[in-house]
Amino acid sequence: MFPFVNDHKRLLDTTDELHQVQVDLQNLKVNMVSIQSQVKSTTSDYREMKTKASTSQLVVRNLVVSVKTKHILYGVNTGAQSGDLLAIMGPTGSGKTTLLNTIAGRVQSTSGEITINGQYFNKHLRRRLGYVLQDDVFMPSLTLYETLYFTAMIRIAESVSVKDKQTRIDDIVKALDLKKCLHTVIGDFFVRGLSGGEKKRANIACEFLTDPDIMLIDEPTSGLDSTTAHNLMTQLKDYATQYNKTIIATIHQPSSQVYHLFSKLLLLMDGKVAYFGIASDALNYFERIGMTCAIHFNPADFLLALLSRDDETSKKILEEADRNKKFEIVCRQSPLSNGQNGHSNHSYTNTSDTDVSKAGLNTNGSAVSFDNICAVGIDTEETSVHSHHTWPTSFWMQYRMLTWRQFRQSKGLILHKYEVIQSLLLATLAGILYFQTDYSYRTLRDKMGTIFFSVTYWGFNCIVATVTGFPAERGVIKKEREAGAYRLSAYYAAKITSDLPLILITPVLFYCIIYWMSAIGDGVLFAIFVGVNLLFCTVAQSIGHIIGTAITDMKLSFTTVSSYMLFSLLFSGFFNTHLPDWIKWAKYLSIVHYAFGCLNILSTEGMPVLWCNTTAIELYPSCTANTTFVTISDVLKDSGIDCPYFCYIATLGILFIVLRVLGYYAMKWKR
Numbered sequence: 001m002f003p004f005v006n007d008h009k010r011l012l013d014t015t016d017e018l019h020q021v022q023v024d025l026q027n028l029k030v031n032m033v034s035i036q037s038q039v040k041s042t043t044s045d046y047r048e049m050k051t052k053a054s055t056s057q058l059v060v061r062n063l064v065v066s067v068k069t070k071h072i073l074y075g076v077n078t079g080a081q082s083g084d085l086l087a088i089m090g091p092t093g094s095g096k097t098t099l100l101n102t103i104a105g106r107v108q109s110t111s112g113e114i115t116i117n118g119q120y121f122n123k124h125l126r127r128r129l130g131y132v133l134q135d136d137v138f139m140p141s142l143t144l145y146e147t148l149y150f151t152a153m154i155r156i157a158e159s160v161s162v163k164d165k166q167t168r169i170d171d172i173v174k175a176l177d178l179k180k181c182l183h184t185v186i187g188d189f190f191v192r193g194l195s196g197g198e199k200k201r202a203n204i205a206c207e208f209l210t211d212p213d214i215m216l217i218d219e220p221t222s223g224l225d226s227t228t229a230h231n232l233m234t235q236l237k238d239y240a241t242q243y244n245k246t247i248i249a250t251i252h253q254p255s256s257q258v259y260h261l262f263s264k265l266l267l268l269m270d271g272k273v274a275y276f277g278i279a280s281d282a283l284n285y286f287e288r289i290g291m292t293c294a295i296h297f298n299p300a301d302f303l304l305a306l307l308s309r310d311d312e313t314s315k316k317i318l319e320e321a322d323r324n325k326k327f328e329i330v331c332r333q334s335p336l337s338n339g340q341n342g343h344s345n346h347s348y349t350n351t352s353d354t355d356v357s358k359a360g361l362n363t364n365g366s367a368v369s370f371d372n373i374c375a376v377g378i379d380t381e382e383t384s385v386h387s388h389h390t391w392p393t394s395f396w397m398q399y400r401m402l403t404w405r406q407f408r409q410s411k412g413l414i415l416h417k418y419e420v421i422q423s424l425l426l427a428t429l430a431g432i433l434y435f436q437t438d439y440s441y442r443t444l445r446d447k448m449g450t451i452f453f454s455v456t457y458w459g460f461n462c463i464v465a466t467v468t469g470f471p472a473e474r475g476v477i478k479k480e481r482e483a484g485a486y487r488l489s490a491y492y493a494a495k496i497t498s499d500l501p502l503i504l505i506t507p508v509l510f511y512c513i514i515y516w517m518s519a520i521g522d523g524v525l526f527a528i529f530v531g532v533n534l535l536f537c538t539v540a541q542s543i544g545h546i547i548g549t550a551i552t553d554m555k556l557s558f559t560t561v562s563s564y565m566l567f568s569l570l571f572s573g574f575f576n577t578h579l580p581d582w583i584k585w586a587k588y589l590s591i592v593h594y595a596f597g598c599l600n601i602l603s604t605e606g607m608p609v610l611w612c613n614t615t616a617i618e619l620y621p622s623c624t625a626n627t628t629f630v631t632i633s634d635v636l637k638d639s640g641i642d643c644p645y646f647c648y649i650a651t652l653g654i655l656f657i658v659l660r661v662l663g664y665y666a667m668k669w670k671r
């Protein structure tokens with residue numbers, strides 16, 4: 001009847017819908033801006049150098065960690081904010097390292113939450129964290145400066161200029177007082193280098209270079225004398241206050257001077273919190289529960305003695321901690337900021353705070369409190385595992401720097417003066433033994449012996465050097481990879497290429513002596529000899545690398561390598577001319593066989609035929625009563641050398657590629 005009324009109604013509905021769409025679009029825009037700014041702030045960490053951190057709060061709530069059936073941490077609550085030096089103390093085995101490992105994401109928690117500014121501390125946010133492990137693992141042949149330079153080049157974004165990186169190195173060297181040992185090699189068990197304290201500071205310096213907002217340090221003072229320990233802790237404290245960083249350190253027995261540097265203290269006892277709060281309030285707290293520290297007594301000694309005194313004391317301490325859940329950090333809803341953008345804002349408070357008046361813990365009310373938003377969104381730990389991984393530097397930069405470092409590290413090992421002298425002496429000795437022997441069937445075994453000796457010498461050398469050298473590297477690679485420094489593929493590619501020039505130099509010198517002294521052939525053959533030897537060495541290295549990676553037990557990997565090499569020698573073709581048919585296939589598993597076979601074919605080319613007289617019949621199975629003569633290839637076939645030389649070279653080439661690919665996956669599997 002009144003069609004315009006219906007039209008008007010429809011128009012109103014459409015306007016409402018349009019309005020709703022407009023609101024939705026507006027909300028979407030707000031969300032996009034917020035996501036954009038989050039992405040921007042995360043990526044900017046890698047694009048620009050920053051030293052002063054923005055204020056952040058790390059909160060650990062009700063953290064439970066169990067490994068297999070063993071409980072290690074039972075509902076630990078702790079936290080720290082920018083500028084803090086939080087010390088974690090407790091008797092040995094109380095769970096200090098496990099707590100740090102869990103915060104660093106190296107150990108999976110069973111339950112509980114770790115947040116930074118209210119965000120779940122996922123893999124992405126953990127890039128703001130630096131972790132200094134208890135053991136100082138470094139490439140021992142590098143100097144401190146080279147180590148810092150490598151770290152700066154590989155872990156600071158490429159957009160930062162080399163000059164700025166250099167300035168950063170200088171600042172940190174100055175801050176940690178490392179100038180006087182800057183050009184000293186790091187050293188190891190065999191080579192004396194940096195002192196224990198210097199190594200510890202070098203370890204910290206490497207992490208500081210990446211400018212983390214939160215720094216976890218496992219026992220920074222272990223093995224240091226009290227003055228050095230105090231100096232180091234003062235430097236750390238200054239660094240935290242000056243640059244607004246958070247430092248969390250486990251510490252064993254600090255002197256009272258060091259103790260007074262702590263801002264917050266977490267005492268652990270059998271994986272449970274015995275105290276968490278402001279460090280200077282700890283003694284008041286224990287006095288209040290009837291455990292008084294004598295005047296002039298080192299507070300740290302008193303507290304540690306208390307934690308390991310007797311069962312009754314431990315029970316009392318834990319009962320007190322449990323009463324009113326004193327050290328629990330609760331997530332409280334803030335009345336001021338509720339319901340914004342679908343999240344509710346909260347604040348974390350250490351409940352010792354709320355007990356202040358009752359407990360007399362902290363009369364000025366400055367106990368630990370975390371004013372921050374509660375964990376928002378989903379726990380992104382799982383999703384982040386599959387999220388896009390951004391590296392601080394490109395593949396090319398990683399490859400370049402890793403090759404540079406690998407070359408420096410391996411140079412000392414592969415081109416070690418003793419190794420070079422040994423090679424030259426043995427080559428001379430073999431050269432004297434086989435001096436200018438001619439190519440005849442009478443001297444054929446001698447000629448084959450020269451080649452066999454050279455091949456096995458380099459085979460053993462390359463395989464053993466790789467197996468013994470890799471364990472030292474393993475710890476460094478693991479540490480750097482866990483810190484997200486570079487791709488495994490970049491490391492692997494660098495490792496393959498950096499060793500090549502090194503494994504060429506000594507063999508060339510070796511062959512220069514043995515080849516010409518024992519008159520093996522001409523200049524062209526010499527080049528082929530060196531080339532085949534290089535290929536053979538890289539195959540031997542690949543096998544050594546797979547064994548060294550896959551078998552972590554040093555003794556077992558060494559036994560495996562020597563067993564394989566001895567098997568390889570046995571089936572090379574040198575020892576046996578009467579192999580039973582059923583085992584003849586085993587020679588194809590011997591890498592020595594391929595190099596030995598190929599070089600023998602090449603060096604005996606052009607030899608005359610062998611007339612099968614009585615002696616020849618006895619010596620060479622190919623010579624029978626019915627044969628008049630045999631060729632050199634028939635004679636070599638008696639030793640199992642029955643393929644053309646290029647087949648042997650091609651097999652070595654294929655083995656090189658296949659074994660290198662396997663080596664990469666072995667590393668991936670074992671990481």
Ligand SMILES: Nc1ncnc2c1ncn2[C@@H]1O[C@H](COP(=O)(O)OP(=O)(O)OP(=O)(O)O)[C@@H](O)[C@H]1O
Binds near residue numbers: 091092
């Ligand atoms: N992967 C694991 N499997 C089984 N038990 C473990 C594992 N890691 C740690 N533990 C055990 O958990 C307990 C705590 O170990 P953690 O290394 O955290 O102690 P800690 O306080 O750092 O000791 P320390 O002061 O001696 O370094 C120890 O009893 C240890 O044996």
